[in-house]
Amino acid sequence: MIIESPLQAEQAMRRDTVLAGDYYMQIVKAGQTLRILDIEGNQAADTLFYNAHDPSERYSAIDTIREQGNVYLTAGTKLLSNDGNLMLEITADTCGRHDTLGGACSTESNTVRYAIEKKCMHACRDSWLLAVAENPQFGLNKGDITHNINFFMNVPVSAEGGLSFADGISGAGKYVELTAAMDVVVLLSNCPQLNNPCNAYNPTPVEMIVWDKA
Template structure:
């Protein structure tokens, strides 16, 4: 299993038919996940289209995830948690400045994704809303107020996705305090081929 260190990110290729296992190593840790079509990076993971077609914001096992061109990019095939977020944008230096009042803010998941995806020719303005694996966001049915709650994931919880096209994947171990119950921890990931982790 590969490890993303706390408050850092990575990027790699995931081929069609390969499975990616994302593991919460210590519990209550979010991973911002995004992906792009390997052959045309102008095609990217779309929160709006995925939620629209699924008719739910609570995406889990059995849901396909769509691109901005309405093509399926991947499917969740296993999920031991069942609560993730696809509403909120990656945390950034501006997030920490505006929400937390930090004078010397961390670059956040957005900055980590920018650095990790740059070698693939993906620029900052091309990074969309991420699928926030293990993030627990509640929406008040009356007011629409959003609350970021501690993740429901425990040590060893995971999801497995299967790529429906060749992908460039960007992932983080999230840097935002509220998202991770105020403790920064690593995220694990493994590419599965023929049920064997690389």
């Protein structure tokens, strides 16, 4: 569902550009709104959310899909934790839908999906592990890396329940906005994937924009 936002970037309290292959790890407080902006189009932003005060509570694809009855995420979707609590709600979306089934790329999946020589290519899981190692103040470790959301990524589900990676449906300047219902740690890997069309074989930056509660 396409819903545009009334928020203006020049009124934001924080703006960060995340290069392809880099990570973003910040706290978004309850009531604040985060916009993930696809600057050049067809980028994939692999994202995890944690309760900032208890990281054992984190985004749950299982609970979110079950409660909303839809495998795709878009405006109006409530993102639930593994404790069944509301973490964030998607309040605006100009892309239309986002994936939460396809998972994140890793050196292992690069090998299985593509070729053995692709193993050492940079991957989203590497970005998350680096973020966790460089930011011990958040209390996370590699065991906390679980199922994620792939904002802007197009992963069609077949009638038989299979998944495929297809050309993106996003475009330059499209965005998704989420309003936090609790203080959350946002851990994003701006996907560097070169082997599938999730970002048109051309990884590009995204911008993270945060507004205070109105």
